Amino acid sequence: MGAVETLTAWPHADHSRFVDVRPHRWHVQEMGQGETVLLLHGASGSTHSWRDVMTDLAKDHHVVAIDLPGHGQTKLGSRHRSSLPLMAQDAQALIDHEGWNIKAIIAHSAGAALGLRLLQTSGGTSPLVAVNPALSPFKGMAGVLFPIAARVVALSPIVAKMIKRRMSGPGQVVSLMETTGSKISPEGLNLYAKLFRSDAHLDGTLLMMAQWKLDGLVADLPRITVPCTFLIGENDKAVPPSSVKESAKRMPDATVLSYPGYGHLLHEEAPGLVADQLRAVLRK
Template structure:
């Protein structure tokens, strides 16, 4: 996504700025006052997925939403730092550069894994809110073949172009989003369609998929001793809610709350509901 071309009519663009912190050119949106709450989107998304959650949380917090490397408007400085650990390291460097000491980090799907890894890196351990967390490695035949295919895709430019053609139509994007168990408004579908038409964004997503490994984080879950809340949607057709339940059992200070009738993108379906859950839990965690 080109900031000069695409940012003007992007959600909350008045909150946007670009920050150069090696190795990436980061796109962030920042607003509000109070303790810092960092928002991390999932694979294939961008900070736009928090477009309605940002103003709600900004009533109580300093909210910082970031595009992950290669996603949205954040430009990759290298193609070799799209793995879970390196993304968390680079995000920690961004926070240090800007003087952000997050009191809490909210992560959606794969962004929840980044948030948990970030919690293990930060000197100040932030509280973690995970929305439908993607915390299960690929299993069986998919575990053997998917990483190989993703690497081939990431290293073969014409396959990225082929993927663009497959994803370019609004009908296909709408079908993909319905497959998450969520129902988005036309505006939300159109924003994802814009992302999926952008070659750099699709390339960045594939690089993340190619380098994605959860083994280290899963082994470290018992050491995440900061309070953690897992919010799951009962209609999530992408990540089974039991994944969060299993992860929480392995963590010393984690709890799970299930929300009926919402899918994988529940923070876009019901931002007011999610904001209320986050605020209430952070308030109770602070008093504990």
């Protein structure tokens, strides 16, 4: 499957629309009324991961979820703008185009880095609620080899197709989800399987991994003053909980809340918990 827009029976498809803001064709989902909350997924994810959080929050908020460039149903307009600074620029251009007055951001994993950059560059004081935020670069040789490997794969259509075939098998999807430390529903597994069968989604994910560098953000953490609440699944096998706690210690206004028994996909395992934490943050 080439174009991700051919996905059928996608969660909240009746709330989807497409917005052309150069250089990308963005997939946006909106529902509810009230203060606007922006939802940002992580690398290899899409709006589907927020499906239950959206339904909950839409009871009393205007909820906006977007697919990041090259992910899900957002059509990548440039293969050279998947780095953190450029993706932040492009996401801000979308926000400005739509006139969204963002009162809070909920982000997952790598999406938390994007959320922090958006809040930092906008100069606002809106809070960030981050689920298992990935704010630390890989250490040692992994930090060198992983981006290189991703770049090689992204530039090799043959290798990318081999990986796609391997990832899209039912057994492989289950195995991959097990590496997150989370237990998600059969519906969730099926949605990830659909994503991993998409050439465009796989390509966008690999480009993001190849271009994603966090050194600048890590250096800026002590100067990022927006209120942050980090929700950690203690069973997260993808982002070590200890790394999240270390990042929070370097920030002026970051609180860490830990939840035993949950993994990297905490927002899919316990959507009501995440929605209620956002409400608690906005009541402060």
